[in-house]
Amino acid sequence: MVAIIHGTLVHTPIKGELAILRNCLLITNDQGNITLLKQDVAMETVPSILQQAGLPSGDTKVRYLSDYQFLMPGLVDTHIHAPQYPFTGTSTDLPLTEWLNKYTFPSEQKFQDTDWAKKVYGTLVRRLLRNGTTTAVYFASIHLEATQILADTTVGYGQRALVGLVSMDRNAPDDYVDTTATAISKAERFIQYCQHQATSLLTPVVTPRFIPTCTLALLEQLGGLARRYNVPVQSHISESLGEVAFVHQLHPDFESDATLFDACGLLTDRSIMAHGVHLTDTDVHLMAARGSGVAVCPLSNAYFANGVFPFQQHAALKTGLGTDVAGGYSPSMLTSIRQTVVSSSFGHDHPVVDWKTALYMATLGGAELVGLKDVIGSFAQGKQLDALVIDLTTEDSPLDLLLDTESMDLLVEKFVNLGDDRCIVDVLVAGNYVTPQ
Numbered sequence: 436m437v438a439i440i441h442g443t444l445v446h447t448p449i450k451g452e453l454a455i456l457r458n459c460l461l462i463t464n465d466q467g468n469i470t471l472l473k474q475d476v477a478m479e480t481v482p483s484i485l486q487q488a489g490l491p492s493g494d495t496k497v498r499y500l501s502d503y504q505f506l507m508p509g510l511v512d513t514h515i516h517a518p519q520y521p522f523t524g525t526s527t528d529l530p531l532t533e534w535l536n537k538y539t540f541p542s543e544q545k546f547q548d549t550d551w552a553k554k555v556y557g558t559l560v561r562r563l564l565r566n567g568t569t570t571a572v573y574f575a576s577i578h579l580e581a582t583q584i585l586a587d588t589t590v591g592y593g594q595r596a597l598v599g600l601v602s603m604d605r606n607a608p609d610d611y612v613d614t615t616a617t618a619i620s621k622a623e624r625f626i627q628y629c630q631h632q633a634t635s636l637l638t639p640v641v642t643p644r645f646i647p648t649c650t651l652a653l654l655e656q657l658g659g660l661a662r663r664y665n666v667p668v669q670s671h672i673s674e675s676l677g678e679v680a681f682v683h684q685l686h687p688d689f690e691s692d693a694t695l696f697d698a699c700g701l702l703t704d705r706s707i708m709a710h711g712v713h714l715t716d717t718d719v720h721l722m723a724a725r726g727s728g729v730a731v732c733p734l735s736n737a738y739f740a741n742g743v744f745p746f747q748q749h750a751a752l753k754t755g756l757g758t759d760v761a762g763g764y765s766p767s768m769l770t771s772i773r774q775t776v777v778s779s780s781f782g783h784d785h786p787v788v789d790w791k792t793a794l795y796m797a798t799l800g801g802a803e804l805v806g807l808k809d810v811i812g813s814f815a816q817g818k819q820l821d822a823l824v825i826d827l828t829t830e831d832s833p834l835d836l837l838l839d840t841e842s843m844d845l846l847v848e849k850f851v852n853l854g855d856d857r858c859i860v861d862v863l864v865a866g867n868y869v870t871p872q
């Protein structure tokens with residue numbers, strides 16, 4: 436299906452800068468790649484342009500956007516735990532280790548039940564698409580079948596997804612842990628399962644939960660899998676002071692999470708490491724040298740990292756944003772954007788990250804972090820069309836437009852700060868409308 440849209444497009448092709456393309460005509464090919472992106476096209480000239488392009492207007496449906504509608508890039512959630520979705524919005528009252536034992540491991544363990552997996556994952560993927568998350572980087576559980584169901588569900592709903600089967604072989608409950616050999620075998624079988632699917636939207640990810648739940652042997656072998664199958668890596672890095680201290684105790688020979696991951700071949704230019712609040716300057720240099728980046732999760736950083744990601748000190752790193760459901764209470768990336776801005780002002784006299792920069796991290800920055808900078812995250816000829824149609828005047832819109840002088844960048848700012856799924860009237864991935872009904 437070819438997508439054709441005429442109206443205002445907004446995106447952040449450069450960090451911190453909002454670009455507004457007015458009267459823009461955008462056309463994709465059948466594969467969802469943008470083949471035409473032209474500004475200042477009068478609406479009445481669209482039919483003749485389509486005719487010249489061999490797309491007779493009688494056969495082709497053009498989406499004309501109104502003055503209070505705009506097209507923006509789809510949101511990229513670079514860190515979310517799918518099997519924690521059932522308890523989202525609750526249970527953030529404990530420190531990390533106690534939280535894992537009391538809420539997280541029991542919730543994830545239930546995914547040995549494949550019917551439960553189908554129910555939860557179908558609900559979650561629809562919810563994320565409705566909230567504008569066109570790409571999600573998922574942690575699943577240690578269960579092969581349930582993780583395959585998550586992968587199938589994203590494919591079924593047309594979401595772009597990076598999915599990881601969680602690997603752990605120690606420091607977890609007896610009924611929710613694998614031996615090293617089983618963990619490796621499952622991780623490898625899941626990679627093969629995904630790589631045999633006939634879609635470019637699905638990518639498997641090597642996923643050691645975090646260092647405390649993995650032996651050195653497991654981490655080394657996972658590094659080998661990432662290299663052999665050329666797939667991305669995701670984990671948690673230097674999240675809380677307690678976790679950093681525990682890793683020191685387990686591995687006194689290594690200076691930090693980063694040096695240990697690196698020794699195991701898990702710091703690559705496709706590594707998506709969550710949190711990183713307590714990375715040292717040496718860690719940051721190492722990760723930057725390897726091309727690894729951080730999924731910044733402002734809500735769960737407040738709850739579990741007891742800190743704010745230091746954007747200025749860690750500026751050398753690629754950064755995207757994540758919801759970190761359920762350590763973060765909201766599955767909406769708009770909440771992550773807002774919380775990033777708010778928390779970045781702590782200890783400063785202004786927000787270190789403004790809303791345009793946070794929007795960049797939720798779109799093109801996230802795309803860069805997950806290795807898709809040339810594919811999604813902004814509008815350009817040749818890129819895939821992953822986008823949201825925003826309408827600020829829907830009947831149940833959560834925001835009121837009372838001033839008739841509002842410029843488009845103020846309208847976009849209002850959407851970022853006040854909008855929600857009621858304003859997201861359509862969702863496109865690879866040029867296809869995937870809006871949940």
Ligand SMILES: [Zn+2]
Binds near residue numbers: 514516671709759762
């Ligand atoms: Zn996490």
